[in-house]
Amino acid sequence: AGFLLGILLSTGVFALCVRHISGDRQSGGAEIVLKLGHSLDQQHPVHLSLEHMGELLRKKSKGSVELQIFPNGQLGSETECIEQLQRGALDMTKTSTAPLESFLPEFALFSVPYLFRNEDHAWQVFTGEIGKELLRKGGEAGLRGLCYLDAGARSFYTTTKPILAPKDLKGLKIRVQSSQTAMEMVESLGGSPTPMAFGELYTGLQQGMVDGAENNPPSFYSNRHFEVCKHLSLDEHARVPDILLISESTWSSLPAQVQTWLQESADEASEFQRKLWQEKTAKVLLDVQSEGVTVHRPEKSLFATQVKPMVAKLQGTAVGKLIERVQGLP
Template sequence: MFKLVIPTLLASTALVSAANACETTLRSSDTHPDGYPTVVAVERMGEMLEERSEGRLCIEVFHSAQLGEEKDTIEQTQFGVIDMNRVSLGPFNNIIEETQVPSLPYIFRSVEHMHKVMDGPVGQQILDAFGDHDLVGLAFYDGGSRSFYNSEKPITSMADMEGMKFRVMQSDMFVDMVSALGANATPMPYGEVYSGIQTGVIDGAENNWPSYDSSGHFEVAKYYTMDEHLIVPEVLVMSRTAFDGLSAEDQELVRQAAKDSVPVMRELWAAREAESEAKVREAGVEIVTDIDKTPFIEAMVPVYEKYVTSPVLQQMVQDIQATE
């Protein structure tokens, strides 16, 4: 009995001591699991912050949706219940107009183009927009590029997509995107995609390398076309209440540590993508890389006309397209 209890007490005491070592411990939420690139990046940010603040500031990361799903944690962060939050941009689309633009299909020509945009004036404009919603935008992380995959044939042009059925997320914009490409969009829960492809209910779906791998979809959909129609970044935000509770010096330390965590996250994400790509290639997946995206991009004109309606969004789209 004592042999079991004593180590447990010692471990608990160590955790409490570690948490109490800092004057202020910021609670940060993430829906991704332990070890995921975004989780590790915020943990690294916490290490930088603790060192640079000489122990005044620490970050405790609650991964695996321990504090709730993204919609709930956004509200908790706005109310100051949660100090920091790593969230996909999608849930912000109906809250902050500017976040809709990076969610548009083919808005970015490549991952490198996305990095250039989000690291520049447009990215800062989007981060600043969080200020009107009781949040402080700190940094953008990668969420990967999404491409189409299917069980029928290699897709090398829009003509190949004609009449095919693709699963999409529950999003009007994504349904309209697939329709504009000549295919049929089928919104369905992520967990039903594998059997849907296997039984022929759908021909394929779309996602990034790690998800295509971890879901096992590559086992039933062995054609992957790197059209990169969506390259949507993720965002790290802080509660305005928590941020305002810090001194000006510590606020600057938080902002800088967040920026310095970005290259850490990108390196981890690139490694994870490469690992997944290597795995599916080894499994015999046929991957189409030589594809002319121009017709795909031109097909998005009616989608942009429907969703890019305000002068602010229209200007942002122009600024992104002008970024070399």
């Protein structure tokens, strides 16, 4: 009887989760449809890697699990998507870790300017103990972290003039992500931070609501910000990764086998994306120059020195302790 009850329970749970997840959308024959919302364009290497993940999932599950991707902020801003995951209204999202800091304060770590020595140092952290600990932290907010995705280094670009030193930011309104740390960074450098959703930024720049922004080259390119910003200054002030999240309520409703396929596909997509990222970054830097953008290479130490007091203030806090661990890595 216990065995029978077990079967009944597990199929009951299974049926529930299928209904919950697939909602009223066409599932194309899949038994489980996972909806994923994100803010980037379909040409973006992050979107391409999510498509790759969907393909892996389809193969592993022989078509029974489908990843349905909604790009371009169709389902809301990154903050709104995170909130929908918490409520169980959306299954998955790919977001920058920057807006996560309002939900899980330790994630501020990744927005700390000039934290990493280089890309390898950053990936050593993302895939090492600290990165894993933070992925697990998600559980406290109803968010399960599946993997990180490369989002390179962020740099300033403006509609008006090159940023060669922090003094050039004076008086400029710079769009930042919804992150306290990003606000403090721009303030420390002398600019006026203006939070705005990524999807509104093109218009914001075009209409002069902001004078500039900061992002990685593939996002500068794929959202066509280069059309309005003709100066890109590679000061590379932060390496804020992207993260793939699934709602805890979706996750716990999935059969164990599906959870395994999902985690494997996420890990494989993350590796695939890292390679794609490097190719695309090199390519878009050439592409934007042929579109009339001047790429400047300012002296990074001018910026790094200016943010030191802001980083020093974090000493003794939870984020400060993580910073020490990051810096202590060989």
